[in-house]
Amino acid sequence: MKYTDYIKNVPNFPIEGIQFKDITPLIGNKDAFRHAIDELAEFARSKKANKVIGPDARGFIIGAPVAYALDAAFVPVRKPGKLPREVLSFDYELEYGKNTLCMHKDAISKGDKVVIIDDLLATGGTVEASINLVEAAGGEVVGLGFMIELLDLNGRDKIKDYPIKVLIQY
Numbered sequence: 001m002k003y004t005d006y007i008k009n010v011p012n013f014p015i016e017g018i019q020f021k022d023i024t025p026l027i028g029n030k031d032a033f034r035h036a037i038d039e040l041a042e043f044a045r046s047k048k049a050n051k052v053i054g055p056d057a058r059g060f061i062i063g064a065p066v067a068y069a070l071d072a073a074f075v076p077v078r079k080p081g082k083l084p085r086e087v088l089s090f091d092y093e094l095e096y097g098k099n100t101l102c103m104h105k106d107a108i109s110k111g112d113k114v115v116i117i118d119d120l121l122a123t124g125g126t127v128e129a130s131i132n133l134v135e136a137a138g139g140e141v142v143g144l145g146f147m148i149e150l151l152d153l154n155g156r157d158k159i160k161d162y163p164i165k166v167l168i169q170y
Helices: 030-046 058-070 125-136 155-159
Strands: 008-011 019-022 051-055 073-077 087-094 097-104 113-121 140-149 164-169
Touching: 030 058, 030 113, 030 140, 030 164, 051 058, 051 125, 058 073, 058 113, 073 097, 073 125, 087 125, 097 125, 113 125, 113 155, 125 140, 125 155, 140 155
Parallel strands: 051 073, 051 113, 113 140, 140 164
Antiparallel strands: 008 019, 087 097
């Protein structure tokens, strides 16, 4: 499957100078989406994950079907104020600003083997924050999966100690 055929480049979104990689054509094609989910699920299966984290918001789109394919639990990681119970939180930097991610405090238990699945690895801030949340809760991050990696932003440098699966590199 040539995934790049299904990615659209959107210049100057969300701000001037950013070249946004739009995954909606890929997830809008049932065959490409199924193939991508199957490939990420196989990676997670090989890591013996019992939970899948999906960061807000495109990580939900990809992480939830990966969890389903694994017969594993799905844990959403959200922006502040979106989860109704006690949370763990972590501040991080994006390629174009700052943010905070939160996870229910009881979502991960000691001994859980967790794979974090997201659409994009850019600077690594979002996945690094997600890793910190999992580890603060006592879980073990056994792998990281992404549809796209932007090589020029060196996000992999922040997460080099973890197994990584990427479908497309730019």
